[in-house]
Amino acid sequence: MARNIIIMDSSASMRRIIRTMIQATISDAVVSEVKDSKAAQGLIEGAHYHLVIFSKESSGKKWLEFAQQRLALPEKQRTNFAMFSSTQKQPYCAELIDYGIEEYFTIPCAANDIGQIITRLCPYDTMRHTKRYSVPDTIVNLAQGSNIFLGEVINFSEGGMLFEIDAYSQIQWFLPVMASLEMKLDGATLKVSGLYTVARHLMVVEMNPDYSPKRIRLACRFISVPEESKNQLAQVFTVIEKKEALFVP
Incomplete structure (x- = not known):
């Protein structure tokens, strides 16, 4: 399972520097950048997300309180935090500890220093493994611009999905798409819409005679899920788990 990491800083160049150091030492890191x-x-x-690496300059009391709340969640829901700065000020470091944030590093530093922090906070064997659900004949509708594409869902979870789709030349796979799921459960059609989705892994599963891709398999992550869509997913998961319970002796 990949380690999902956020870098938070107003400087795009600083975010790129830290991203490069992370990717040089953590092979399974999936890094997102935000400015605030x-x-x-x-x-x-x-x-x-397993970890947020944020700068002192981009944080404030409300952010630290938010971090404290995330750190108090059960392990499978928890997000860890580490702060960086160009100077080491002991009073502020002590304040971090009061909010439950114990990792701090200064820039510049070696890539291995960041790698060690990530390994301590996100050891692979304790990372969250989200339950995946599979419903036969579930389809996904992908919208990108004015184009609509149809795929076959293999499995999905609260954080993403795996599906197969014909290799349409019109789709720009490096850009996000808006996705909606549709499945039949207990004789009813259930839909989950508004899933803003980005591709993480792509694999060609079938080729044309000229060896160009004919059909591909995509692992995608939901990067934005509206509250209504979260409720729709929760409803779907409840129905599936009730059906699964019927087959448990």
């Missing part, structure tokens, strides 16, 4: 706490909270509330 509002954007970071939006990501965290829409999906599960």
